[in-house]
Amino acid sequence: MSNKIKFFFQESWLLMVSSVVFGLLLAITDAAWKPRIEQNTIDRFNRLAGGLLTEAERFESVAAEPLAIEIGGKEIPVDVKRGLDGSGQTAGWAFVCEGSGFADKIRLVVAVDAAFEKMAGFGVLFSNETPGFGDKINITPAAGGFYQPQFIGAPVGTLTLTKSGDAAVIDAEIVAISGATVSSQAVVTTLNAWMVPIKEKLKAEGLLK
Template sequence: MLKVKHFIEQSWLLIVASFIFGLLVAVTYASWKPRIDQNEKDKLNNLMRFMITDANSFEIAVRDAEINTGKGKILKTNIYKALYTDGRTLGYAFVAVGSGFADKIKLVIATDIHCEKVFGFKVLASNETPGFGSKITEDFYTNQFKGAPATELIVSKTGDPEIIDDKIITISGATVSSEAVVKIFNTFIAQIKQKLEEQGLI
């Protein structure tokens, strides 16, 4: 009987301790969330500005655009328009997400005002294998997208990466990650263009 009583007493201590710990975690997260959100927003703006260098500011052109990522899954993303100092639209940018080799890959993709030519992409978040999949951030790979048509892209293991067209040459030792980025492009680009057309923006 004493053992049962002792067990109950110890269990209550564990429950109370767990509750207090969980509460502290929740309070800490709540207090840090505004700063985390602002840091993510600043990083997004910096990456968009890096690709559309003449932009003075970025505004949401289409909020929560619904993108069908396959198998009935819908992902919502904002489409931003890049504005010059006089208010002219210079291009569009959006966040695109898809599965990589190790985890999700989150990209920021920029296009021209007609969504016909890609200005480029930057990696917003990725956990791809260091030294292999992480090479999707390197110039050899990213430069192939600068000026590429905003249409269905093709993955190839051979070819000249200096030629800018719809063919993207994979990274040696990181074929899966290379293909993942192209798949993200192909999933999002056509649907983004459709959303812009529906809003009369292009």
């Protein structure tokens, strides 16, 4: 038995040492890159939110800890940020919400007005939708997007998706991207699941009248 154990260590010591070394290298790499990745995420949020709430000069979290929002029967922490203009007044609210797309998760930066009554729009923080079809949810109004502009001024509440209609009319009815109904619905479903619970939580916390 002792010979077998000795043989095992003779044959596997290099593998065990290599595993420890690689593990340490991965941990060191993660520690080195994590702050940079987090800062890049913050910078991208600020860039997207700032493009939606153009009057906001800076964004501040409404609480020291993320607000606990019940979404789909689960309690999810959400870092709701207040967009402040040059005089320190609330220009609007912004937050990240997440849902299931056609190919992967979609993560959106959503902005609404100061009264939390109308959307200022959304930007895509992450998506992996089908190129040429579902990924059209990424195209901004400035880049000639068909889908995103429909949400600018849309009411905060229950949005519905339609395959036909006038995309120039801003209301609760959103016209789907041709050939990308699933991705179009994913955005609408995600917004419907997150916006109202966040609004209600802000009211409950006395942060919104």
